Amino acid sequence: MxxxxxxxxxxxxxxxxxxxxxxxxxxxxxxxxxxxxxxxxxxxxxxxxxxxxxxxxxxxxxxxxxxxxxxxxxxxxxxxxxARPKMHPHLVCEVCGGISHPEPEAGRRLFETLGAGSGGFEIRELHVVAKGVCAGCAEEAGG
Ligand SMILES: [Zn+2]
Ligand SMILES: [Zn+2]
Incomplete structure (x- = not known):
């Protein structure tokens, strides 16, 4: 099974x-x-x-x-x-609505930077969303 x-x-x-x-x-x-x-x-x-x-x-x-x-x-x-651990950034395409992720390393660095600069505030939950145009849609639009 x-x-x-x-x-x-x-x-x-x-x-x-x-x-x-x-x-x-x-x-x-x-x-x-x-x-x-x-x-x-x-x-x-x-x-x-x-x-x-x-x-x-x-x-x-x-x-x-x-x-x-x-x-x-x-x-x-x-x-x-x-099925992923919490706290990873999302990239949302405004053209096709597709949801993707930056490379895990980039996401990790982003959270590390924010954590280091938050003055001892313990971040338990964070939602980061970048809106824009995905590579596929940009290509279709003729670059
Ligand atoms: Zn995700
Ligand atoms: Zn798209």
């Missing part, structure tokens, strides 16, 4: 395992993409007949508390969930 290693990851974090927790974690981890709760629900509803959107929300909260999933609120966009 493919869900096996996802169940293990949950157990390692002390999360009580259920089929929907393992499946939702797997969907996020395998795609590496940003999902709204609605999109998670649409992706799994055929495999877990009868599952409700509210259950998906609750499951995402549990995965978040376990540190497996991060949520981000993007400006003018929905709340999105992804």
């Amino acid at each position: 493919v869900e096996g290693r996802y169940l293990e990851a949950l157990q390692e974090r002390g999360v009580r395992t259920t089929p929907q927790r393992a499946l939702i974690w797997r969907v996020l981890a395998e795609s590496g993409d940003h999902f709204t709760a609605q999109r998670v629900w649409e992706t799994i509803k055929d495999r877990l007949p009868g599952i409700e959107l509210s259950t998906v929300y609750r499951t995402l909260e549990v995965l978040q508390e376990a540190g497996l999933v991060a949520d981000s609120r993007l400006p003018e966009g929905p709340r999105v969930f992804e």
